[in-house]
Amino acid sequence: xxxxxxxxxxxxxxxxxxxxxxxxxxxxxxxxxxxxxxxxxxxxxxxxxxxxxxxxxxxxxxxxxxxxxxxxxxxxxxxxxxxxxxxxxxxxxxxxxxxxxxxxxxxxxxxxxxxxxxxxxxxxxxxxxxxxxxxxxxxxxxxxxxxxxxxxxxxxxxxxxxxxxxxxxxxxxxxxxxxxxxxxxxxxxxxxxxxxxxxxxx
Numbered sequence: 155x156x157x158x159x160x161x162x163x164x165x166x167x168x169x170x171x172x173x174x175x176x177x178x179x180x181x182x183x184x185x186x187x188x189x190x191x192x193x194x195x196x197x198x199x200x201x202x203x204x205x206x207x208x209x210x211x212x213x214x215x216x217x218x219x220x221x222x223x224x225x226x227x228x229x230x231x232x233x234x235x236x237x238x239x240x241x242x243x244x245x246x247x248x249x250x251x252x253x254x255x256x257x258x259x260x261x262x263x264x265x266x267x268x269x270x271x272x273x274x275x276x277x278x279x280x281x282x283x284x285x286x287x288x289x290x291x292x293x294x295x296x297x298x299x300x301x302x303x304x305x306x307x308x309x310x311x312x313x314x315x316x317x318x319x320x321x322x323x324x325x326x327x328x329x330x331x332x333x334x335x336x337x338x339x340x341x342x343x344x345x346x347x348x349x350x351x352x353x354x355x356x
Contacts, residue, residue: 217271
């Protein structure tokens with residue numbers, strides 16, 4: 155893949171319509187867990203979490219799928235195994251987090267994934283994640299919330315991104331099978347029933 159192709163593939167995936175509800179689900183989970191409490195609660199807080207989630211995902215996608223692969227001459231694509239049973243294929247998909255192919259076709263340590271996601275986590279955490287602030291609660295009108303711009307939060311964001319990427323790779327491994335099963339089912343349902351001639355009395 156050329157550098158242009160790598161950026162094009164990431165751009166198409168990063169802004170795919172599936173991403174928008176996915177970001178909404180993650181934001182809702184973070185809201186329920188009161189992740190980064192400086193955002194508070196309510197719809198405005200949810201919008202802030204949604205924006206942060208979308209930005210984290212987009213930056214990470216470009217770092218892992220385009221910027222680092224271009225710099226390190228690595229292939230960001232996932233190559234489906236398709237061989238073996240469920241656990242073997244799942245193990246293969248998970249291993250692609252740390253193993254990838256270079257542009258020369260040889261296996262390499264997946265520095266684009268590990269380093270790219272770490273770099274994107276650092277950018278997002280120390281740029282637009284909440285600073286220390288005071289919020290108003292029912293029990294305390296001036297509750298101090300420490301900054302989320304910490305190494306601990308950076309590591310948490312990094313781990314979350316790598317975990318989500320791992321889940322994505324497992325889904326990519328089995329998606330062709332699910333697609334074939336779904337297409338086969340729809341085909342059988344749409345097939346017309348065989349013609350059975352009616353019996354007539356002699």
